[in-house]
Amino acid sequence: MFIKFKISNRPIAPHLLVYTPQLSSLFSIWHRISGVGLAFFFTTFLIFIRIILSSNFACNLLTLISFEISQWIIIYFNLFILLFLFYHLFNGTRHIIWDFGFLLDIKYLSKFSLFLLVSLSLILIFQ
Incomplete structure (x- = not known):
């Protein structure tokens, strides 16, 4: 069984490098990172105020x-x-919409992704 995998140069167990990252998974990872960043900021801010x-x-x-x-x-x-705040807000809104079962098609994902990137770019420009 293992000889078959060695001949075809495929890994024995699935690994992250085997899969191509999807746009929704990247947004999910950045949503978590922005949440941790916001939690760190607000905790530091409260300590600073104290x-x-x-x-x-x-x-x-x-x-x-x-x-x-x-x-x-x-x-x-x-x-x-x-940027963290608005990204977390917009992406969280997308997740809430998905939880209600709306806009689950791929075409809506690409449209919302474009909306998210354009809105963050506008925030960068007009900040």
């Missing part, structure tokens, strides 16, 4: 001012958070 609102507000404010974070870092950070 530090600011502690009893040593003046000392904490002076410490934050002394960091002198570059304006470009803040702009890019806001841009990534905005």
